[in-house]
Amino acid sequence: MTTTAALADLDDFGIEVPSWAYGNSGTRFKVFTTPGTPRDVFEKVADAAQVNALTGLAPKVSLHIPWDRVEDFGKLAAFAADHGVAIGGINSNLFQDDDYRLGSLTNSDARVRAKAIDHHRECIDIMRQVGSTDLKIWLPDGTNYPGQDSLVGRQERLADSLAQIYAELAGDERLLLEYKIFEPYFYTMDVPDWGTSLLHCLALGERAKVILDTGHHAPSTNIEFIVMQLVRVGRLGAFDFNSRNYADDDLIVGSADPFQLFRILDQIVAQGAHRPDSGVNFMLDQCHNIEEKIPGQIRSVLNVEQALAKALLVDRDALAAAQRAGDVLGANEILTDAYETDVRARLADRREERGLPRNPVRAFAESGYARRVADERIGGTQASWGA
Ligand code: PSV
Ligand code: MN
Numbered sequence: 613m614t615t616t617a618a619l620a621d622l623d624d625f626g627i628e629v630p631s632w633a634y635g636n637s638g639t640r641f642k643v644f645t646t647p648g649t650p651r652d653v654f655e656k657v658a659d660a661a662q663v664n665a666l667t668g669l670a671p672k673v674s675l676h677i678p679w680d681r682v683e684d685f686g687k688l689a690a691f692a693a694d695h696g697v698a699i700g701g702i703n704s705n706l707f708q709d710d711d712y713r714l715g716s717l718t719n720s721d722a723r724v725r726a727k728a729i730d731h732h733r734e735c736i737d738i739m740r741q742v743g744s745t746d747l748k749i750w751l752p753d754g755t756n757y758p759g760q761d762s763l764v765g766r767q768e769r770l771a772d773s774l775a776q777i778y779a780e781l782a783g784d785e786r787l788l789l790e791y792k793i794f795e796p797y798f799y800t801m802d803v804p805d806w807g808t809s810l811l812h813c814l815a816l817g818e819r820a821k822v823i824l825d826t827g828h829h830a831p832s833t834n835i836e837f838i839v840m841q842l843v844r845v846g847r848l849g850a851f852d853f854n855s856r857n858y859a860d861d862d863l864i865v866g867s868a869d870p871f872q873l874f875r876i877l878d879q880i881v882a883q884g885a886h887r888p889d890s891g892v893n894f895m896l897d898q899c900h901n902i903e904e905k906i907p908g909q910i911r912s913v914l915n916v917e918q919a920l921a922k923a924l925l926v927d928r929d930a931l932a933a934a935q936r937a938g939d940v941l942g943a944n945e946i947l948t949d950a951y952e953t954d955v956r957a958r959l960a961d962r963r964e965e966r967g968l969p970r971n972p973v974r975a976f977a978e979s980g981y982a983r984r985v986a987d988e989r990i991g992g993t994q995a996s997w998g999a
Contacts, residue, residue: 615958618924622962624888625920627853627913628672628700628895631680634659634906635995637899644901648986649994653680654691655985656995661695662906662981666972668963669913672700674748674895677735679705679995685741692742701746701788701850701893704735706753707796715753717773718766718802725773732777739785746893747781748823748850749774750790754797754804766802771815778816788849788893789813790823793830795860806838813847821849825897826876827860828852835872840879843892848885852897853916862899864908866915873915874951877923886920899997904982910972918955926950 634656636645650656657673664670673692682688689699706716706728714720716728735747751770755761778787791809792801803809806822813820822842829835842848853865855873866873877886885892894916900908927946934943960970969975976982 615925619921619955619958619962621886621924622917622921625669625886625917626671626888626894627669627916628674628893629660629663629670629909629913630674630676630703630895630897631656631660632676632997633896633898633900633909635679635997637997638901643996645994646904648982648989649905651989651992651994653682653688653995655989656680657688657692657697658695659906659985660909661692661697662976662979663909663913664697666969666975667910667913667917668966668968669917670697670909672698674701674703675699675738675742676703676705677731677738685738689742699742699744701748701895702735702739702742702744703748703750704732706731706749706751712752714761715766715802717751718753718770720761720765720769725769729773729776733780736777736780736785745783745785746788746850747777747786748788748790749777750792750823750825751801751803752792752796754794754801755799756797757799760799763800770802771812774812774816774820778820781819784819786819786821786849786891787813787816788821788823790825790828790852792825792828792860806842810842810845810847821847821891823850823852824848825852825854825860826865826873827854827856827862827897836875836879839876840883843880843883843885843890848892850893850895852895853912854896854898862897864898864900864903864915865896865912866919870915870919871951873919874922877916877919878926878947878950881920881923881926882928886923906982907973907976910976914959914972917959921955921959922950922953925953925955 634650636643636649638644660673692699706712711724719725789809791803791805793804809822855863855865855868857868880886896912931943931946964970
């Protein structure tokens with residue numbers, strides 16, 4: 613197969629960017645502010661639209677509720693369309709309310725559980741107003757001390773709460789459930805791993821799928837194996853891409869370990885899950901604390917595209933033959949050959965052929981957009997992680 617033919621699938625590939633990547637963010641030690649930071653979700657969408665305009669790779673923006681709550685979501689969807697993008701997944705928020713100190717969907721207090729379930733009714737309503745099909749749930753519930761609560765009781769309450777939320781969905785709407793090994797709780801999390809997420813999804817039904825956030829595993833977890841298994845059973849709903857050195861670092865995807873990103877996308881391509889009809893929503897979940905936000909997102913989507921391009925270059929027929937023949941080193945070489953191919957010029961050519969800049973990061977710097985919004989966005993309160 614020619615390189616051009618191998619890369620043809622890139623035409624239909626899109627990555628969703630998170631609205632919260634454009635607001636101020638930081639660590640628990642400091643949230644940095646920068647001139648030109650969006651003050652509301654309209655300005656966040658305008659910034660996100662820059663990423664798509666320069667890369668052609670980011671046609672959707674995920675929202676986080678209540679951070680992105682507006683009076684008129686129809687107006688927001690129309691604003692997004694005017695800027696060449698659409699609204700993507702709707703992320704609920706169960707981690708910023710005093711009521712949720714001891715849990716939200718798992719809380720032993722039925723009133724608190726009802727409140728958390730109701731929040732998802734609001735999110736589903738928003739999905740319908742913006743034309744989105746994905747309800748994304750990250751459950752921040754857990755415990756800090758052995759004996760603090762009944763672990764099995766929490767699972768039963770969670771199963772019941774999720775069933776009530778799932779029952780609200782209609783048509784092609786989906787419930788996507790994210791897992792995370794630790795944080796904000798440090799003894800148990802109620803959905804700590806892909807097995808727990810998958811078990812809940814299987815109990816719920818066909819339209820419940822797992823979200824894999826690349827920052828949510830123990831060190832040295834083989835993430836591509838999890839990817840393979842979830843795709844295999846039709847339950848990989850979405851990625852939250854980012855990169856980590858230590859824990860949930862939320863750094864630019866592909867920055868710490870580009871070979872891991874390639875290995876993940878290799879398992880995706882091996883089962884054709886990069887194609888739009890696979891139903892895998894490729895999303896970023898990153899916060900840019902010290903780097904410029906729009907270029908940070910541009911770099912991120914380009915990193916994913918580059919890893920995907922290399923995965924598409926794997927000679928699958930030769931690989932299968934080497935595997936069948938038990939040629940251990942030969943098979944490994946076929947894979948690493950693809951990884952080591954320098955695709956940068958080819959991807960720049962493809963962009964040029966499509967009327968996009970060869971170097972989107974440089975094009976953004978030269979566009980004057982950052983200076984313009986810094987001059988325009990005076991007054992008001994800058995959006996921040998958590999608002
Ligand atoms: C939790 O760490 C998480 O990955 C979830 O996806 C949240 O919605 C998101 O981060 C908030 O930044
Ligand atoms: Mn996430």
